[in-house]
Amino acid sequence: MNKLQYTRENLADTLRRHGINPTHQRIEIAHALFSRQAHLSADQVMAIVNEKHSETSKATVYNTLNLFRQKKLVREVIVDPSKVFYDPNMEPHYHIYNLESGELTDIDASSVRISGLPQLPGGVVAEGMDVVIRVRPESDNNS
Amino acid sequence: MNKLQYTRENLADTLRRHGINPTHQRIEIAHALFSRQAHLSADQVMAIVNEKHSETSKATVYNTLNLFRQKKLVREVIVDPSKVFYDPNMEPHYHIYNLESGELTDIDASSVRISGLPQLPGGVVAEGMDVVIRVRPESDNNS
DNA sequence: GATGAAAATTAGACAGAGTCCAATTCCTAC
DNA sequence: GTAGGAATTGGACTCTGTCTAATTTTCATC
Ligand SMILES: [Mn+2]
Ligand SMILES: [Mn+2]
Ligand SMILES: [Zn+2]
Ligand SMILES: [Zn+2]
Numbered sequence: 001m002n003k004l005q006y007t008r009e010n011l012a013d014t015l016r017r018h019g020i021n022p023t024h025q026r027i028e029i030a031h032a033l034f035s036r037q038a039h040l041s042a043d044q045v046m047a048i049v050n051e052k053h054s055e056t057s058k059a060t061v062y063n064t065l066n067l068f069r070q071k072k073l074v075r076e077v078i079v080d081p082s083k084v085f086y087d088p089n090m091e092p093h094y095h096i097y098n099l100e101s102g103e104l105t106d107i108d109a110s111s112v113r114i115s116g117l118p119q120l121p122g123g124v125v126a127e128g129m130d131v132v133i134r135v136r137p138e139s140d141n142n143s
Numbered sequence: 144m145n146k147l148q149y150t151r152e153n154l155a156d157t158l159r160r161h162g163i164n165p166t167h168q169r170i171e172i173a174h175a176l177f178s179r180q181a182h183l184s185a186d187q188v189m190a191i192v193n194e195k196h197s198e199t200s201k202a203t204v205y206n207t208l209n210l211f212r213q214k215k216l217v218r219e220v221i222v223d224p225s226k227v228f229y230d231p232n233m234e235p236h237y238h239i240y241n242l243e244s245g246e247l248t249d250i251d252a253s254s255v256r257i258s259g260l261p262q263l264p265g266g267v268v269a270e271g272m273d274v275v276i277r278v279r280p281e282s283d284n285n286s
Numbered sequence: 287g288a289t290g291a292a293a294a295t296t297a298g299a300c301a302g303a304g305t306c307c308a309a310t311t312c313c314t315a316c
Numbered sequence: 317g318t319a320g321g322a323a324t325t326g327g328a329c330t331c332t333g334t335c336t337a338a339t340t341t342t343c344a345t346c
Contacts, residue, residue, distance in 0.1 A: 023312085023323065042303075057325045062304065076224070082333085083303065084224045098267065105264070112259040117276070118250055124241065124278040131274050133260070135267040166294065166341085185332080200296050205333060225304080226332065 006035045018071040025049075025056045029064045033074060033088040039104040041083045077104065079132050094131035100140065107133070149178045161214040168192075168199045172207045176217060176231040182247040184226045220247065222275050237274035243283065250276070 004010050011030045012022035020026060032048040033040060040048070046061045065086050068074045077085040079097045085104060092109040112131075120126060147153050154173045155165035163169060175191040176183060183191070189204045208229050211217045220228040222240045228247060235252040255274075263269060 021313095021322075025324075059305085059307095059326080060324055063324085078221055078224050081219070081221055081227045096263070099270065107261055111261070112257065114255065114257045114274075116255040118254070120239065120276070120278060121248070123281055125281050127242065127277045127279050129274065129276045131257075131272065133263070133272045134270045135263060136270050138266055138268050164293080164342090168295075202297080202334085203295055206295085 006031060014073070018068075018073045020067060020071050020073065025060050026064050026067075028056065029061065030068070030073070033086060037088060039077055039085040039087050041085055043083065045086065075128075078130070079104065079134075094133070096133045096135055098135055098137075100137050107131075149174060157216070161211075161216045163210060163214050163216065168203050169207050169210075171199065172204065173211070173216070176229060180231060182220060182228040182230050184228055186226065188229070218271075221273070222247065222277075237276070239276045239278055241278055241280075243280050250274075 008027050008031065011027050011034060014034075015022040015026060015030060028049045029045055032045050042061055042065055045065065046056070046058060049056045049061065065074070068086070069076055072090065074086045074088050075090060077087050077095060079085070079095065080102060089106060094107040094109055094112065096105040096107060098104075114129075114131075151170050151174065154170050154177060157177075158165040158169060158173060171192045172188055175188050185204055185208055188208065189199070189201060192199045192204065208217070211229070212219055215233065217229045217231050218233060220230050220238060222228070222238065223245060232249060237250040237252055237255065239248040239250060241247075257272075257274075
């Protein structure tokens with residue numbers, strides 16, 4: 001499925017293919033997301049990118065993640081009311097969200113069949129569908 | 144479907160049935176949500192409850208909405224990264240979210256059929272499933 | 287009706303995510 | 317190497333939501 005290594009060179013090409021000028025900061029942010037194939041918050045991206053030596057500002061992290069989203073290089077996952085997650089997996093897929101741990105897991109969409117959705121109201125076009133299964137550890141009476 | 148009027152008296156009974164002590168503030172907050180049958184943010188609830196004369200603090204609005212959620216009187220809808228919506232409709236249903244206007248519309252779940260979802264990982268139990276169709280006005284190249 | 291304890295409410299300080307802006311730095315084309 | 321547009325930066329700012337200690341309300345018991 002993932003044919004190529006996430007080297008800086010390959011990532012720069014990917015950025016160019018998405019119409020994004022591949023700067024040093026942008027490549028590092030892309031590397032953080034793609035090499036891990038994980039759902040990361042802006043804060044987590046910031047920490048990863050600056051762990052060796054500080055080199056990318058908060059403003060740039062937010063600017064870049066929004067740019068990536070606009071250019072459809074990553075998608076946003078809105079499940080935690082306190083922060084957005086960024087997902088480098090653009091294949092159609094759904095999520096399991098553990099309310100206790102905050103852990104976010106992918107569900108492959110190819111096996112899932114959804115039918116009976118109504119017509120959309122006029123004048124709008126669907127941009128995507130999010131499916132989130134909220135789960136809790138067994139026998140947990142809280143929150 | 145909604146057999147009874149949302150009078151303060153009936154709402155007080157509903158609160159009691161959910162194990163919630165029906166105080167003046169809690170009844171007003173319930174009334175804001177149920178009489179409108181709308182998806183409201185904490186801020187909107189606050190504005191409605193205080194529009195005649197200020198009588199409910201921000202802390203109480205947040206406390207009460209969280210209490211209602213715990214007691215399963217309302218549900219949270221997480222679609223806007225900047226705020227949570229509270230939904231008095233506890234019937235299984237899904238949502239259409241207009242990314243441009245922020246408008247949130249219900250989709251009746253009874254006609255929707257979802258199959259092929261994988262087994263949940265062990266040790267967790269599903270608390271619910273959220274389905275959100277993100278839409279945009281036709282021919283809108285932005286955001 | 288007074289008394290006291292538990293429950294609820296409150297103002298305002300606080301925290302964290304995300305945005306904005308003006309100043310600086312970086313790239314690229316000449 | 318110069319000019320100009322693009323990108324980055326620190327830090328102030330906004331907004332949603334939480335926390336806390338003080339006050340008010342509720343309610344059972346005398
Ligand atoms: Mn570096
Ligand atoms: Mn009133
Ligand atoms: Zn994912
Ligand atoms: Zn709804």
